[in-house]
Amino acid sequence: MSRTDEVVAAVQRMVLDGRLAAGDRLPVEQDLADELGVSRGSLREGVRALVTLGILETRQGDGTYVTRLDPAxxxxxxxxxxxxxxxxxxxxxxxxxxxxxxxxxxxxxxxxxxxxxxxxxxxxxxxxxxxxxxxxxxxxxxxxxxxxxxxxxxxxxxxxxxxxxxxxxxxxxxxxxxxxxxxxxxxxxxxxxxxxxxxxxxxxxxxxxxxxxxxxxxxxxxxxxxxxxxxxxxxxx
CATH class of the missing domain: 1.20.120.530 (GntR ligand-binding domain-like)
Structure with a gap:
């Protein structure tokens, strides 16, 4: 499994476990990268993948948030x-x-x-x-x-x-x-x-x-x- 895939899987687990709920803001980039044991570059790639999947959304100048997680x-x-x-x-x-x-x-x-x-x-x-x-x-x-x-x-x-x-x-x-x-x-x-x-x-x-x-x-x-x-x-x- 690539580092990017590890990030995707880890954030998905956070959502499933309730650590991250719909509308929650992701932790500071460096803190989350350290927690997951990945580089900031790998974390960013994983976040981009999660945005594409509709799990995360980036807000210009405000950070990255969990979406409403609506089925559509x-x-x-x-x-x-x-x-x-x-x-x-x-x-x-x-x-x-x-x-x-x-x-x-x-x-x-x-x-x-x-x-x-x-x-x-x-x-x-x-x-x-x-x-x-x-x-x-x-x-x-x-x-x-x-x-x-x-x-x-x-x-x-x-x-x-x-x-x-x-x-x-x-x-x-x-x-x-x-x-x-x-x-x-x-x-x-x-x-x-x-x-x-x-x-x-x-x-x-x-x-x-x-x-x-x-x-x-x-x-x-x-x-x-x-x-x-x-x-x-x-x-x-």
Whole structure:
């Protein structure tokens, strides 16, 4: 294990053991380096790694602090990992996404509040306007698609699950763009699938919400398999 890894592991243990809590300021650099038995250079490298992981944050002129340790921040690196596998090997990620979002939809059906339900309805109504335009703004459609799924995940009552959904969910944006450009009617079908999910949420039907979400995302997985050879063309545009 490198010295940098030792620093990362040691600070993580401090957080887990309760020696450092969310919002706490790290000890003075030299004192912490002496405690860990590393050089100040190694300590700085470890701190940079912990910042990247979302565990620490540096405040200009004020030192280094433990973050709020919220799931969305800590799991954000999952999205980067998914991006590394954005070719055909991304299919397992889409399968995981389906499992996550299916359960999130079921949980949200029993918990979603009126304001969030109205927000989701507003997103769907906005999509109708997008689809009636000529030409259709495909990128704007993708943004509303992501927003709809984010609202559902936020209402599942489990911040870890919601963070995982957010980390994986937006990683299918390229596939959705490919569908909009090459699969006529796909965006209209997506709207109807979202509308069915919304209606299940509005009636509090958890089973229906799970079924509708699973069916919707199975269609996305099918698109991933079809789009894999052609998605590179999108990056070149």
């Amino acid at each position: 921040r800590l799991l954000g690196s999952m999205g980067f990992f998914a991006d590394l596998h954005s070719d055909g090997s991304a299919q397992p990620f889409h399968a995981v996404r389906r499992l996550l979002e299916t359960e999130a939809a079921g949980l949200a059906a029993t918990r979603i509040d009126a304001a969030s339900l109205a927000r989701a309805r507003g997103v769907l109504d906005g999509v109708r306007d997008l689809l009636s335009a000529t030409p259709v703004d495909h990128e704007a459609f993708i943004a509303t698609d992501i927003e709809f799924h984010r609202i559902v995940a936020e209402q599942c009552g489990n911040p870890v699950l919601a963070a995982l959904v957010d980390a994986f969910g937006s990683r299918t944006a390229r596939t959705r763009l490919w569908r909009g450009l090459h699969d006529e009617g796909s965006e209209e079908r997506t709207w109807h699938e979202h509308d069915a999910i919304w209606r299940a949420l509005a009636t509090g039907d958890a089973d229906a919400a799970r079924i509708r979400m699973a069916a919707h995302l199975l269609g996305v997985e099918d698109a991933v398999r079809e789009a894999a050879p052609d998605e590179a063309a999108i990056d070149e545009d």
